[in-house]
Amino acid sequence: MSKPVVAIVGRPNVGKSTLFNALAGENISIIKDTPGVTRDRIYADVTWLDHAFTLIDTGGIEPDSSDIILSQMREQAQIAIDTADVIIFLVDVRQGLQDADSKVADMLRRSHKPVILVVNKVDSFQKFMADVYEFYNLGIGDPVPVSASSRLGIGDMLDEVVKHFPEKAEAQDEDDRPKVAIVGKPNVGKSSIVNKLSGNNRVIVSDIAGTTRDAIDTDIRWNGKEYIFIDTAGLRRKNKIKEELERYSIIRTVTAVERADVVVVVIDAKEGVTEQDAKIAGIAHERGKGIIIAVNKWDAIEKNDKTIYEFTRKVRETLSFMPYAEILFISAVSGQRLPKLFETIDMVIENQTLRVQTGVLNEIVTEAVAMQQPPSDKGKRLKIFYVTQVAVKPPTFVIFVNDKELMHFSYVRYLENKIRESFGFKGTSLKFIIRERKESD
CATH class of the missing domain: 3.30.300.20 (K homology (KH) domain)
Incomplete structure (x- = not known):
């Protein structure tokens, strides 16, 4: 069963990262073996009472001019809307209600996702309460006053957040079809694999990096058995700076991995295995998922009798923290070894659920x-x-x-x-x- 995802959205300097750190606190496990996992502290596992959830910080992109701020905030809000189960909308009591806050509130309201309006930097409830009430004007519910830096009101806020999680019993009877997340860097051919497997072009694919729309679930039948493929799509805008693209695609990857039983990490055979591949694989490893490494575009490689061994050795070296992962060499274009993918998925699921006396x-x-x-x-x-x-x-x-x-x-x-x-x-x-x-x- 996947954990709920909670995202923090808000203007620059309202204290998103301070709140993130206050909540993530000691929960950020430093895993020495997994590259890049702790460097991008975009997400953390948080527990409150008997609820566990994944927290996402959409901050860290702090543009300078005000018109960029708005478009960036919309982008952040959009990601939160797409991926989160509950959204924490953070505003700043000292700066008061701003135009950008209202515009983002409109987007969030239309999303019909649960939104908790949190007013930060309220170091004294007596002193600031009148200013907190101003935020009722946003029309998205009761403002919850907190101070992220002195950890005031955090408990009340979390009580509000967890109210919106699905009931445990409700969450249990989800369908039991195997869920497979297809993850990897932009342009390694994730959507092409899903298209080939499903036999239709329902995921829009073109050669520009980041052209796929949102994470799309595709039901695929194979040998009379049904699977759900979760395609972690790229981003809407193509002209984004590379780091942001990576940051956003990491957020999408985390939420897709969270929902999956098995994660297929797609690597581009022409590019070879990279540090970014290791980062993405590390997310699945950290969350204890079943893992298959699919080396795509294998048909485009000049080969001799040693090519496969060489490539396997490099993959094992770069992904040394997961020696257990299965490696397949495939081609989404020609369909080479795609049937083997299903066999491997079945085997991995069996091993994930194996009990030893x-x-x-x-x-x-x-x-x-x-x-x-x-x-x-x-x-x-x-x-x-x-x-x-x-x-x-x-x-x-x-x-x-x-x-x-x-x-x-x-x-x-x-x-x-x-x-x-x-x-x-x-x-x-x-x-x-x-x-x-x-x-x-």
Whole structure:
């Protein structure tokens, strides 16, 4: 089940990033292995009471002149409208109600998405309340006063936000067709793949980078089985500066990945694997999705008997944080190996939902421990009491040990490799949670 997405929209300097940081706080996990994940802090996983959601900051694009500000804000608002389940519209009590605020409010109102109007920089409720009421004029509901920098009123604001999340039961009975997100840089042929699979040109494609419209869901039947393909489209404007394009496409990627069971990362064979590919793949890896790397335009490459090995080696090197990902060489134009894509998707989904019995799991771990002694420190050795699988999508294991500090990352990886040797788990990441227990327990 995918988490709700909440986006923050607002004029420059109203405090979007301050609010983002206040909410994301300690929740931003720094994953050493995943490139670029923490550098672009556009999104974070946030938990409030028993609700988990993905928070998106559309800020960071701070234009200088006022007419650009408006068009940029519209662009940001549009992205929030397209991708978010709930929108936080941030305004500034000290600057008061501005023309740009009203124009964006109109767009948000027409979107029929839930909008929470949040008035920032209210450091004292007594002093500023009269100014807060001015924002009723926007006509999008009751303003919620907060101070992002001193974290006042944040709880009340989050209570309003989570009211709009779908009920848990409601969210559970979504359809169970496999959801596949097609992600990658602009122009690697994402839409062409979806078109070829669905046998019609419903996604508008041309050779200009960023010409696809929004993320479009396409239902595709293959061998009597239905799949939903989520195409993370590019952007409307073609003349945007490159960094913004990347930033926006990352936002779209995050929301598509959030909804998917399996993520197909498309790489351009002619360009080779790049840092941006690693960034995009990192989002899927971080979220524990099933992953297939599809090298597209393979028909356009001059080949000899070593080409495939060379290319595979480069992909494995650049994406070294996900050695489990499956690699396919395809062509959207000729349809080469596209049937193999469905077989691989089915296999990855099977592995994502595979459950291993505790008894069998512990036999493997006991054997692994016998083959390679666990680490020790100052005479104290790590003891592994037992291991159990607690979840699927991704398969998640809890390892009970005598001392968490002794459980080195490298030893977890060693155990992971042993578990993979026995059960495969091809195409999916595995998650390990280390818990401490006393000897006497």
